[in-house]
Amino acid sequence: MTACAIETTAEDDDRGGEHPGRAARPTEFTTGLTITANGAYAARLAGDGDALYVERWTLDGPEPYAVPLPLDQPEEPGTQLLPLADGRVLVARRVDGRRNTFSLLYPTGPATGELRLGAVEAPGSEHLVLLPPSPDGICAYALCVGPDTTTLWLVAGGAFGPEQVAEVKGRCAGGVWLDRTGRILALDRRLDDGPVKAVAVDLERGGEVTPLLQITEDSNDRLLLADPDSGLLLIRSDAPSPGHDRLGWGVLGSLLPVRFPECLRLDDAAVTPFAVQPGQVLMPETCAVALRIDAAGGSWVGTWQPMARRMGQLAAPVGWLAGAGLWTAGGVLRLPYATAGAPCGLADVEAPPEPEPEAVATGASTEASAGADAAAGEPRVCRPVPLQQAPLTDGKPAG
Known part of the structure; x- marks a missing residue:
């Protein structure tokens, strides 16, 4: 299972159009839920008003349950x-x-145990944000963003409390893991007043920074999600239309262009991917992607595959903790929800069927070396290398 929560601002959102028959439904609870990389546990702030407390969800048993x-x-x-x-x-x-x-x-019987780990100073205009759960499930990292540099802290899983593990020039945001070990982290970096570019940070090499994504020299190119099994990348960029962000997809390590499908562009709604189907080794085109769709009428769910020319849309369960969810390797989307009658629930949604041959878009295939690895029975190792620059044809987005 894999899941990732991405926080966006209004200026980063894709806007989208009218879709008859959509089942928009406002959620009853708005507090976010964060899910571990293996899908076993989740956590959120629960309670009412000022009486907030931590609530842990267990998701890998016969039935989900919450522990305050x-x-x-x-x-x-x-x-x-x-x-x-x-x-x-x-x-x-x-x-x-x-x-x-x-x-x-x-939990310690009827009480709550607390192990204090230490503190990190973030003075002045600096702010600190936790990164998405590490794939190893043990370590936890945080970004401390200053005016000119960003420091990366290991805040849990170390031997001596919080420790600084890297310092990256520029202001960084986002945070996407590119492997299954928690070694390579992608960040969206802005240097001075320049455009935002995704870079890869190697935590085993003292935070060595490598360019990861540059579509055009002046475009803002952010990485939203990545699946290490297939190499599928979900990208937000204004390369197709300067000043207007679009959702696109590419393949880690591929030299083929990033594609910006029209079906992911809606006129009156914001579209944000939040989960990718794992286990599709060397088959990025078949990975199912879950998207959160937000409009004036509420939030609902989109499902899509890179090989498809259209995005499916479905009503979210009542009480959906919007933007949270995970795929199983078998193609079932699990959406967490909380209502007064069901304070801890999971709604299962099947992945969309594969499109008919005539509806298949030309996808980014794996490289020749990846094909050789597959033929030899070895999984491809996805390494962070820059995607093809200037992938637009005749000024128009592919796909």
């Missing part, structure tokens, strides 16, 4: 959470406007 992890003092609305693969929940709190403290919460 309250402390003597309620949590602040800005508290950040990250579940670990062992069932503990990392809590990051902002204290006195400059210090960020980190603790691990876990």
